[in-house]
Amino acid sequence: MMRVSCSERAALAGRMARRVELRRRCLRSFGPPEARDLHTAACMNRCVATALVTLAACAQAPESDSSGTGGKADGSSTRLSFSEDFSESADGPLVAGSTIKISYDLDRISDCRGSTNGSEVWGTTAFVKIGGTTKELALSRLQGGRVVPVEPELALPSTATSIELWFTNTNRWGCVAYDSNDSANYTFEVAPRNANGGGSVLAFDADWSESQTDAIHSGDDVVVHYAPERLATCAGSSGGRAAWGITGYWQVDSGAVHTLMVTRTNGSELVAADPMITVPRGRTLSLWFEATSVWGCHAYDSDYGANYTYSIE
Numbered sequence: 001m002m003r004v005s006c007s008e009r010a011a012l013a014g015r016m017a018r019r020v021e022l023r024r025r026c027l028r029s030f031g032p033p034e035a036r037d038l039h040t041a042a043c044m045n046r047c048v049a050t051a052l053v054t055l056a057a058c059a060q061a062p063e064s065d066s067s068g069t070g071g072k073a074d075g076s077s078t079r080l081s082f083s084e085d086f087s088e089s090a091d092g093p094l095v096a097g098s099t100i101k102i103s104y105d106l107d108r109i110s111d112c113r114g115s116t117n118g119s120e121v122w123g124t125t126a127f128v129k130i131g132g133t134t135k136e137l138a139l140s141r142l143q144g145g146r147v148v149p150v151e152p153e154l155a156l157p158s159t160a161t162s163i164e165l166w167f168t169n170t171n172r173w174g175c176v177a178y179d180s181n182d183s184a185n186y187t188f189e190v191a192p193r194n195a196n197g198g199g200s201v202l203a204f205d206a207d208w209s210e211s212q213t214d215a216i217h218s219g220d221d222v223v224v225h226y227a228p229e230r231l232a233t234c235a236g237s238s239g240g241r242a243a244w245g246i247t248g249y250w251q252v253d254s255g256a257v258h259t260l261m262v263t264r265t266n267g268s269e270l271v272a273a274d275p276m277i278t279v280p281r282g283r284t285l286s287l288w289f290e291a292t293s294v295w296g297c298h299a300y301d302s303d304y305g306a307n308y309t310y311s312i313e
Contacts, residue, residue, distance in 0.1 A: 077101045077153060080188065082167070082179075084108055094190045096201075097158040097223065097274045101151045102126055104139045104167065112175035119145035122171040128154060129164040129185070133206055133227075139167070155271040158225040159203045159211065160190040199276065201225055202287070202310065204301070215313050218281045224248055226262035228270040231291035233299040237268040244270060244293035252282035252312070262289065285310045 077099045078092035084105040094100060106124055113122045124139040124147075137152040156163070164187050166180035180186075199221040200214035206229035216222060226246060228235070234244045248262040264273040279285060286309050288302035302308075 079103050079151070080165075082108060082186070088186055090188060094156065094163070094188055096156055096160045096190050096192055097225075099153050099155050101153050102128075102137065102139065102165070103151050104149065106140060106147065106149050109167065109169040109177050109179050111177035112169040112171045113147075114171045114173065114175075115145075116172070120147045122147060122169060124149075125168050125170070126152070127166050127168070130157060130160050130162075131205070133229075153266065155266065156190055157203070157227075157272055158201045158223045158274045159205075159213070162187055162189050199223060202308075204230060204289070204308075206230060210308060212310060216279055216285060216310055217313050218279055220279050221276045222279055222285075223274050223276050224250075224260065224262055224287065225272055225274050226289060227272060228263050228291075230301055231289065231299045234291040234293040234297035235270070236293055236295065236297075238294065240268055241265055242268055242270045243295070244291060244297070246270070246289055246291045248275070249288050249290070250277055251286045252280055253284055255280075255282065279312060282312050285312055 078090055078094055079101045080094075081089050081091070081103045082105060083089075084107045086108065104124065104126065109124065113120070115121060120142065123141075126137040126139050128135045128137060135154065137154065139149060139152065140147045141150055142148075164185040166178065166185045168179075169175075169177040200212055200216050201223045203209075203211045203213075203225040204227060205211070205225075206227040208230065226248060228246060231246055236243050242265040245261065245265075246263040248260045249257055250260065251257045258277075260275045260277065262273055262275060263270045265271075277285075286307040288307045289300070291297070291299040291301075
């Protein structure tokens with residue numbers, strides 16, 4: 001059965017109207033855009049204050065594990081560890097365009113736990129802020145009525161320079177406890193994908209901005225970072241897996257049109273794949289994008305049909 005995040009579509013509807021040409025075959029309407037700021041740092045502190053909120057949920061991860069590409073030389077992901085003694089460490093470098101794992105000791109937050117009818121009813125969530133985007137990752141799941149830890153993976157965008165993390169415990173009765181380094185959050189620097197320079201990164205971000213890190217030359221390997229949220233009209237999952245994808249198209253001058261997948265699946269989510277283009281000789285590089293789903297949805301991002309163009313020096 002298809003599961004589509006209606007809240008994400010509603011939040012992005014207003015922004016998508018600016019640039020996206022839609023040929024919808026499956027989704028016909030949107031709700032009004034909603035603005036939510038997940039980063040409420042004022043009440044976060046490392047001493048783990050507790051609060052009651054009107055809406056709360058016990059964060060639980062699905063039973064299945066997520067997969068992703070590695071970020072270290074041996075092909076594995078760098079692991080960020082948050083230990084019971086409130087120490088933090090990384091077992092390798094954080095590199096833009098790679099993936100990381102988050103290992104969190106659930107005993108760091110002992111408040112806002114509880115059980116009912118023989119089952120625990122609380123959970124732990126990580127909030128990860130990269131640039132202007134904040135993601136929520138479940139750090140626990142229920143197993144036999146007991147809360148056990150999980151290690152989620154997260155893909156770092158090619159444009160990332162740092163990440164901030166903080167954590168919460170919530171239970172079914174509305175209690176919330178925080179671990180946020182005395183409201184400063186836990187910050188880690190992210191190294192460039194290519195520390196020696198070289199190809200540019202062309203970023204198409206969720207807020208509908210575009211950026212270019214360096215000049216483009218013939219022969220360069222250019223990274224295309226595309227945020228799936230730009231074309232979330234076609235978002236959906238089936239059987240715990242994302243059932244949609246986004247294809248990029250690129251062309252130099254009036255030459256042949258090439259395709260590349262700019263997203264990949266990460267469980268039920270779609271994340272940026274950050275593919276590379278080896279730029280041939282020419283004067284202008286043009287790009288545009290199309291989202292499709294298994295249910296026949298199509299959505300386009302092509303700067304109102306003009307395509308996104310970049311000069312080749």
